[in-house]
Amino acid sequence: MSHFTDERNRLGYSQEFMAEQLAVNRKTISRWEKGTPIPSDKLEACHRLGFDLLYVVTGNRSNLEVVKQPTLDIDAAVDAAVYAVEEAILSVYQVKKLRKELGPEGGFDAIKSLSTIKKATQLLTRAELTGELDSSTIREVFELANEA
Template structure:
């Protein structure tokens, strides 16, 4: 694990001081981890939040793209019984101008700890990985971030928060707030340079607008966070 942790730090162009400061530990502690000392689970999650590929840190295995003609049941098999496979599809959530859903086949997979999913009440949810495109959700989400999304079947499951949305043929990741009086949604960006808008009840009823899922966590940061 020592070489893998160092490899990931070097890939992200971080010094030991940078990495340790970003996750709230001392440099000496980080040095010990790179020397082979075990890394606590909460700090593995913190490393993931700043862009470390934890699958690689722990096992030396990079998250690999899947061939689109592989059977999904095979894709869901994991290397260990304590892990659950979460598939990424060719669906891009745009934090800026929108992006089309171009395919339903899985293109990559991630193996997540069952224990971690249970701790965050995600073990019984239908999960997928969605990349962010654009800058309208900065500084919450950045272009290229990989987000863990829980898919929903009913709009009542997502009244507020950062969600993946569909409006006509465009997919967005935005912050939403349901208005019980008008039965519509206020949709906003975390980047003040972008204007918000309101989704009317008739757009929901006609099927033009829907909430596809809730962003639960950033699995991997696209770049170093200042």
Template sequence: MSTYQPSKDINVCELFKEERKRLNLSQKDIADFLGMSSKQVSRWESQIAIPSDKLSLLSGLGFDVHYILTGNSFASAPTSITQNNYLSPSHTDLSVVPQYDLSASAGGGALVVAEHPIARFELSKRWLEQHNLHNKKLTVVPVRGDSMEHTLHDGDLTLVSLIDDLSEAREGVCVLRFDDEIFVKRIQYDFKTKGYKVTSDNSAYSGFFVEAEDIESGRFSVLGRVERVLQRARKID
């Protein structure tokens, strides 16, 4: 992961500390969220060395990352500027990944509420290239429920590559839509029946089969493939 180096006019340490206090968070709160030590977070408030991937994840806690990097808040900007620049990176070494107003449910499902981004994450372009993700359309999806434990846990933030064609996702852990519900499940395409076997990694949940007619009617679709877990909700034993 790269470390963002701002211009000399921007004091990232002070702006980071200011945002932390605005959100009424302790250094330990941030450390627990990122799965690291409070000592490391403390260093970020005394020297400019915040890894860009860690900084981008903090938007999940409500941090205004754009403000930390530039000193300018999206919230205080005119509406037209905010909308036009929302998906523009704050630095050339970073790439913006939006989060939409939906939840990938590992349990009972969640309705798709809106298609417009509700949050943005800035990830290192170098990191995306190293993981062959730089040419993919990406979004961040939070997991809800426990049916994919111990692969995914309730509250995990996943990096998902969106797809336009079902042939791009024949198997693996994917974000699915069935009618108005969103799920994250493991899938396997059946070439004979042209349907999908859908299973959970948690054996307490039963799997099911999606028939070809459900796909043809538009009731079922694969929205994207889970590529990475950006942030674990809790430490794995």
């Protein structure tokens, strides 16, 4: 398989799609994949389609590989963040309550505990977004709050 074929496959393009985009027939694409030199104007068009031309020509990858980003469900991410903040604050509160470190009216200074709340929120958000939220995560949050 040629480097041209590798790139075409990496990008998910068919021979037919490439032929259409480059204004050639499919047999021309097939010949290029078998080693026939590719004209420079066609290489330029391939570059516009996302081809790594350094790889096509030399077999060495450039440092500018196209990475497909996973899609993010914004509503789910916001819900996870809100959940994590609530749980982090409640966890720190419960630890302070057990340690009898609450104020005279049962409150605590969230600003003084902000670093711990932030770390707990990060743990919980990551676990919620990756689907790995379980009792060990909650235990880790309590341990974090207890260390503070």
